Amino acid sequence: MTAPKRIGKQTVAFANPPVIIGRATVVGPKEGKGPLKDYYDLIAEDPYFNADTWEKAEYKFFEKAVQLAVEKANLTMDDLNYFLAGDLTNQIISATFTARGVPVPYLGLYGACSTMYEGLALGAMLVDGGFADYVLAGVSSHYSTAERQFRFPTEQGVQRNLSSQWTVTGSAALVLAAQGQGPKVTHATVGKIVDLGVTDNTDMGAAMAPAAFDTIKQHLEDTGREPDYYDLIVTGDLARIGHRLVQALAEKQGLDLSKNYTDCGLLVYDPSQDVHAGGSGCACSGVVTAGFLLQEMEAGRYQRILGLGTGALHSPISSQQGESVPGIAHAVAIEL
Amino acid sequence: MIEPNELEHQIAIERKLYEQKEYQDLVKKIKPKVPVLRNIIGAFLVGGTICLIGQIILDGFIAWGLTARAAIGSTAAVMIFLGSLATGLGIYDNLAKFAGAGSIVPITGFANSIVAPALEFKSEGYVFGLSSKMFLVAGPVLTFGFIVSVIIGLIYYLIP
Amino acid sequence: MTYILAFVVGGLICVIGQLIIDLTPAKITAAHVLVGYVTGGAVLSALGLYQPLVDLAGAGATIPVSGFGHSLAQGAIEAARTRGLMGALSGGIEATALGVATAVVFGYVFAVVFRPTG
Known part of the structure; x- marks a missing residue:
């Protein structure tokens, strides 16, 4: 079956x-x-x-x-x-x-x-x-x-x-x-929970980075694509630290994410806006994808994007009880 | 005696722990270092200035004829007023960005910890919102403070 | 001179708090620091170690919340001596009642008047 x-x-x-x-x-x-x-x-x-x-x-x-x-x-x-x-x-x-x-x-x-x-x-x-x-x-x-x-x-x-x-x-x-004009969703890779024991609830990027990398790797494996198949691989809200961590994890596994990988949390604010590591929240990947990425695709500047939403699935109660922060990432390939 | 399954299970647990440790070391390496020196300077300057303002008020009360103890209490009350006002005006959280503990440790920080949640949770009503949540941080402070004071009182009562 | 001492000692007491926040895991928050300072101040005061600091630095030692702990301890000790068991229980709270009452009243009033700015 x-x-x-x-x-x-x-x-x-x-x-x-x-x-x-x-x-x-x-x-x-x-x-x-x-x-x-x-x-x-x-x-x-x-x-x-x-x-x-x-x-x-x-x-x-x-x-x-x-x-x-x-x-x-x-x-x-x-x-x-x-x-x-x-x-x-x-x-x-x-x-x-x-x-x-x-x-x-x-x-x-x-x-x-x-x-x-x-x-x-x-x-x-x-x-x-x-x-x-x-x-x-x-x-x-x-x-x-x-x-x-x-x-x-x-x-x-x-x-x-x-x-x-x-x-x-x-x-x-x-x-x-089902029909119409615009960028198309061609693939979706639903992520699984990855938890590497990060308990610091002020460091969400580090909590989510392993999940993001896991889903990127799985997506490339499942589709048989290389990272450079995409014009851009964009994670949701890993921000500065999480972004660096994904690159470090990729390097360890022999994947090259140094050229076309970025993060919505880095794009949404300017470093001068006093946001520390960068942006986060549901609307972070939301507004960057629906605003910036898709408009750039419609304008033809990007042909193929792999977008990932990244989530830290903790609650205030679980944090106070000292539990670690489970991470998740879902990838969607958007192509013209 | 370890059953073979158990051994496998143990190896899996060990491997997971190792992976976690390896990752957390990587995080430590990549995470920006806390700018301790800059933070200390901020805490020193702002904390010191708040205490200096307190001293001016204290001297004022003493010159006005209050006893040392009454002057200390009244100064604390004035500082609490100032801290509450600065919080309500939305200034105190901006000060804290630079000052860190310099704005937390003085009694004005205690006032801030009362007004901030009270303001924020007003939208849930005056009983379960504002009045209940105003003790979010002050509650533990008063609880521990009162318990310690009673213990100290009892010790001095029992051991004259 | 009193002003310099108030500034320097008060500043240094805050620096210790900053070091606690910066050099311990993120679990230690501002709330933990406040709780630690009040209990720590009370214990130091009971041991007779805080009064000399107050004599030296004035507001530099009474304005940090460790000074609040000092008032709690001194109130309890004095009342225990003069009024026995009842004093031991109520002395600390009596000595700090002014501060607590003002904090609650101003906290309430300003929370009613103002609106969070985000």
Whole structure:
């Protein structure tokens, strides 16, 4: 018994690669001053986004991104078959509250910061499997909701570690379709949990890097491709330390990731923005992929990209109990 | 006696531990070093300045005619007021970026640790949000402080 | 001279806290430092080691939270001597009541008035 679309151990190759026909990004003011500011659809002037709590602000970002993505795909909400969404808040309330206004079957996802790619992989499977014509996938994160849930209240006077990362405030949404014009999702490699015992919850890059490398390696093995098949291999939010660690792990195994490998956490902010190691959060890989990477592909500057969402699947409780941080990474090949 | 399966299992565990150790060594190598000297300078300057401000207020209270003990208590109260205000205005967390322990260790840091969560969790209401969460850090400080003070009191009571 | 001593001693007490944060694993947070300083200050005070520092540096020793521990310990010791068992239990809290009450009241008021800026 072999599933016809499976190749290798963890990869699926889509027979009719689903097309990304709509994409939208909404970000906060800090991201709007970053190096990718020209790629976002909407930059909020205020991280509250006219809401009275951070949590409300986060799902307002999300609602706006969803609305824009559907509009840009020239669809209405009723055309969608599934809404796949997730975020970082407890019980993924941002995604669910956004889904109140999306009158289609909803599947909530939690993959921490890997959720954009988890949604993209699952959405592509639904479309290529013949279960959906249109799937909407989206994520959000907010610096202030994440910070107070996972670390300290934002006004608390603490010195952030050099390895700490800055949660991206914003939301990204993508519309996948069975047919249409745009970059296509050709392969998806769903990652497995890799935990090498990192317990420092201010060093997420180090916790996730082994998972990211594991998935990159597995993807290349399963597809028989070399790293230079891709114009760009991009991980989600490993930032400076995690990015270096992936390169070091690759070097050890004889894979050359020195030329075409980067990370969304490095792209989303300028080092002068006081973000320490770089960006993180669901929206980090979300807005860089849906904003920058896909726009560059549409413009023809990149033909083939391997994107990975990377997630640190810990909770505030597990951290306080001294548990290590399990990492995950999902890879999706996007080609023209 | 070790069963063969058990041995295999043990080898697997050992291998995993070795892998973890190897990786964590790599992380240590790549992680940027903490700029200890820079941090110490920040902590010294800001911590010292906060204490200097305290001394000026303290001298003021003494000149005003307060006893040494009352002046110390009143100075602490004024510093708590200043720390709370700076937190509410959103200044204190920016100061802490440079100062580190220089803004945590003084009593103003204690005030900051009360106002910061109180502000942040106000959105969950005045009882379970603001009033409950304001003791997020202050709670443990007071708990340990009070327990130690009672132990010390008891020791002095029992051993005159 | 008192100002220089307050500055230098206060600064050095903070430097020790900075070293604790920087040279220990990330598990040791600001909250742990505050707890450690208060208990440490109380213990040093009970051993008679903190008062000389206060005499030397004034606010340089009372403004760091170890000074809060010092007040707790001295309050407990004095009350235990004058009022016996009841004093031993209540002395520390009585001596620090002003600080705790102001912290709670200002904490509440400023949290009501202001809004987190993120």
